[in-house]
Amino acid sequence: MLGEISETTFKWLDERLSLSAVASAAGKKKVPLHKQSFWYYMGGIAMLLLAVQFLTGILLMVYYIPELSSANSSVLFINSQIDFGWFVRSMHSWGANILIFVLFAHMFSAYFMKAYRKPRELTWISGLGLLMLCFGFGFTGYLLPWDEVAFFATKIGIDIAEQVPLIGVILANLLRGGLEVGQGTLSRFFLLHVIVLPLGLFAIAGIHLLLVQLHGMSEPKSFQAQAPEKKKYEMFFPDFFMKDLMVWLLAFNVLATIVILFPWGVGPEADPFAAAPAGIKPEWYFLGMFQFLKLLPAHISFIEGEKVGLLIFALIGGIFAAAPFIDKGENPKLSMFFDMYGLMILIGLIAFTIWGYLA
Ligand code: HEM
Structure with a gap:
């Protein structure tokens, strides 16, 4: 009886949601x-x-x-x-x-x-x-x-x-x-x-x-x-x-x-009128970038230091995001470059985060 109900329910849903197609696709998916x-x-x-x-x-x-x-x-x-x-x-x-x-x-x-x-x-x-x-x-x-x-x-x-x-x-x-x-x-x-x-x-x-x-x-x-x-x-x-x-x-x-x-x-x-307590830090995932910005001088040439820092982040992040469109797998040297590039970003992130934490 219960089996009959679930079969009918499945059939009803299947006719509307193509469940068997989804199940058969999932049944074929393989993981290396x-x-x-x-x-x-x-x-x-x-x-x-x-x-x-x-x-x-x-x-x-x-x-x-x-x-x-x-x-x-x-x-x-x-x-x-x-x-x-x-x-x-x-x-x-x-x-x-x-x-x-x-x-x-x-x-x-x-x-x-x-x-x-x-x-x-x-x-x-x-x-x-x-x-x-x-x-x-x-x-x-x-x-x-x-x-x-x-x-x-x-x-x-x-x-x-x-x-x-x-x-x-x-x-x-x-x-x-x-x-x-x-x-x-x-x-x-x-x-x-x-x-x-x-x-x-x-x-x-x-x-x-x-x-x-x-x-x-x-x-x-x-x-x-x-x-x-x-x-x-x-x-x-x-x-x-x-x-x-x-x-x-x-x-x-x-x-x-x-x-x-x-x-x-x-x-x-929070007391908005109080002085900021010493050592205010953002969450750990912003800390590396925060520490980097802190190291920059107030002005680099005629541009504010923080602006230059943000432009550097945009450039580094932009190349990282564009990796699939540049490193397409046809050029081993380019592939190696992107490996090194990612590694530098990872090491830089970890180092600046630890530095920011200890500073
Ligand atoms: C809330 C955030 C996210 C969720 C819930 C999510 C979920 C998933 C799941 C379930 C998979 C398949 C299993 C796996 O390869 O781990 C996957 C694959 C993938 N994800 Fe994410 N993801 C998220 C964020 C990200 C981020 C931040 C990136 C990178 C920028 C990313 C890039 C990819 C790529 C390239 C694949 C394909 C991996 C492969 O085929 O080997 N995902 N994601």
Whole structure:
């Protein structure tokens, strides 16, 4: 009886959603097995963490109040008075940081495995779009608890945005929503964080995942060079999918353990009239760039130092983003150049981040 109902339900859905076509496509998808296969799990972990962010973010919105007089106390209330509030809040704060860390791993592994090459150029570009959106989530979310450190770090962040050539002043005014960081900024950051960025993320993540399904997993050069009889694959469904589930379980447990051992606190409420406390730093993923900008002199020739710094970032980032359109796999020297280029960026990022942390 039950079997008959599920069969009828499946048939009903199949006629409308072509489920068998999807199932048969998934049934054919193969994943290459090699020494670097481990990196294929990073995108899946990012998906899991995104789901955690959405769920915990919705729960936080039940009690969070985006008003200057209540923002900090509402977060304190969530942390101390609501059952499991501290857990949900810490999952959201830790989850955001770990998500960005995983995205770095995902991006650099895709880069060094040359997974950006034809036909995955748009997968690469959409991925970069997702990373930018996640930076946006991090920057806007940081201010929401309206604590001292977040307030001053945001002020510095907006001042840096003001230095972007041509559009900087407009961008900073749009973000600030007034002459000073205040209610206008909090309202705008809240709207960006809970509506605008999620909409963008849904759209681009949809495209990214669709492209991943369309093209299947890329094969690194060393794998492609093997004789056909030596190449090993596993079926995406059920073999790789089952491993994906195990990795998700593991990642979720790692996150929950960190959250329980190191719950995320709330700093003292921001006082816009107080002097900035010493050693204000942005979140770790902006720290490397922040440290680099700090080292520049006030003026380089007739241009402000920070403007020059931002132009350097744009140039370095632009070449990195354009890798699929330049390094197409036809020229071994170019390929080697991009390997070195990526390595320099990675080392530079790590070194400046550690420097910024210790400074
Ligand atoms: C929220 C952010 C993201 C999610 C949820 C996501 C998800 C995924 C998933 C599930 C896969 C297939 C499994 C894998 O290769 O790991 C994938 C592949 C890929 N992603 Fe992402 N991704 C994100 C961000 C990024 C970023 C930041 C980049 C790089 C700029 C990127 C570039 C790629 C590329 C090139 C592939 C193809 C890899 C291959 O075929 O070997 N993605 N992504």
